[in-house]
Amino acid sequence: MAEKKFMQADDLFHISSISDPRFSPDGSEALFIRTEMDKEKNTYVSNLYHWDRATNTTGAWTHGKDRVSGIQWAPNGEQFLFLSTRNEKNQVFLMSKNGGEAKQITDEEKGVNSAIFSPDGKKVIYHVSAEKDENKNGDEKAEEKDEKDLPKPKVIERMKYKADSVGLLEESFQQVKLVNLEDEKVETLLSGKQNFNVLDWIPNGQSFFYVTDEEVDQDFNFNMNLYRYDLDSKQSSLIETEEGYVSGLRVSPDGKQLLFVEMGRTYENATHTELYHYDLETGIKTCLTEGLDAPVGDFVVADIQQQPVLQLVVWASNRDFYFPVSTQGNLVLYYGNVDGELYPALQDDFHIYGFDVNGENQQALLTVSTPTNPSELYSLDIPSGELTQVTHFHQSFLEKTEVVKPESISYTSKDDWTVHGWFMKPAGYEEGKKYPMIVNIHGGPHAFYANTFFHEMQLLAAKGYAVLYVNPRGSHSYSQEFVDAVRGDYGNGDYEDIMNGVDYITNRYDWIDQERLGVTGGSYGGFMTNWIVGHTNRFKAAVTQRSISNWISFRGVSDIGYYFSDWQIQAEFSDVEKLWKHSPIAYVDQMETPLLIIHNENDFRCPIEQAEQLFIALKYRQQKTKFVRFPEADHNLSRTGKPNLRLERLNHIVGWFDEYLQ
Known part of the structure; x- marks a missing residue:
């Protein structure tokens, strides 16, 4: 058997994502989506796949170079709908399970967000975004069209005026429309200065359930109310729920x-x-x-x-x-x-x-x-309880590639809390050798690392690094007390959880070279990386990504800053002392670890000015640092960014650690 190769950055092109399985009504077959990176076009491509229950076989049902999503079977099981970008904007397409060309059934200027069949299968309800001033008269629209190529100022009246991955927002609201499949007539059911989202139908087709954020002050509204809409009377009735969000509703x-x-x-x-x-x-x-x-x-x-x-x-x-x-x-x-x-x-x-x-x-x-x-x-x-693997899309890749199995670990940290995480030996580990180690910190903070495949971790291990990644307090999946514990306490218990994890592993494995420790993370993980290098010199190299360095300015520049700071730091704008206390840049005079700063030009969640402040402060002090700016990339570069930029990011991270730790 040929020797396996170690994981490489461009192995991302060999990894596909299988998602959204949907049974046909009788359960005899199903559809699902496979998404892959297209190296030539530097983008992502997804196609529909079919599974046959009787034979337990699968096959591709579309072969396009666009994106598909939103699969739903018609109630009779003879056809299905899906969303596709094959004509640039996401539109609803209808396709027979017996084959043939898909039929486009919507032609919305701004595309369609989601769609579902009515219970009789004769109609489709779907969601579109409509601008606040879409009802301008014809003369105004014509004038706007004539001048569309001229630069115009943006008039902003709301705090929610931008969003990561979207940019500056046109004030718009989500409407609900209904298209009759027989005559293709379209009717607008719900519209106004609020965002409607239909969740499910009553089986008799006489009513459906939806949520909306209401026509209130959108800047301070973090609530969605649940309603039942009657098609005959065109009236809505409220179903009482707690303040917050309702999602995933299904009718029995x-x-x-x-x-x-x-x-x-x-x-x-x-x-x-x-x-x-x-x-x-x-x-x-x-x-x-x-x-x-x-x-x-x-x-x-x-x-x-x-x-x-x-x-x-x-x-x-x-x-x-x-x-x-x-x-x-x-x-x-x-x-x-x-x-x-x-x-x-x-x-x-x-x-x-x-x-x-x-x-x-x-x-x-x-x-x-x-x-x-x-x-x-x-x-x-x-x-x-028998679980059977149906697809084997990665079999060939895994047979040729060395994959390191992470070891699950747990240890006692601050307040006698148990912290859970994973540890990976370097690929090709040899007894008697000393190895460097990298600590990788997740974002959120209310996300969590899991027993899932992580290409970035595998790549670091393949490059000769031990890898430690843990779920400090603030992470989901443990308890309500645990996930809430980080709020108002950034840089305290969470910092100790991570550092206690480093102690636990380095005490356990004497082959880890404590003079060659590195740390990295993105978003909240970037904040924590910045915080760590401002509070200890234990790490010999660090890479901070899409980070937060200054909570005072973050409050005014992030798309979520004005409420996120209140919720997480638990400090209003007037409490400058507390915001500064929890800001990593306040400790820049103590930062001596060589720090690579990676940030994305179009990041509106953690805007790039956070990186700019930190870079200038470090350079002013003549510290070892480098600033890498990624164009055409938002907060999600590491997950959904352009393929070539994802590879560049990984190569910069590995290159920095190679320079200072190898």
């Missing part, structure tokens, strides 16, 4: 019950998402996950999942249902019923980031990532 097959996920405001954005049951006949609402102390949904941070779509709950019958839970560094599948029974249906060291269930056949399809396998489709026989 008999149309008498709802299941939905709610995220309240008790701990702001650190609040656990809970699963609720609602009886439409009695109006009684019950929290089903109150005793679980783990959030419903996916909060995993990784770098290879593209277009993940995770349903938050799926009914298997009028009594039984399934939902995903982030728990103890895993994303697992839970079973529940309306009587309140809950237990894990499928639990292992993995990351389930998509699933569907066919109750009649007692079968589930899941997209799963493990620490040593990027992404595949699996079939679960629910009664027996």
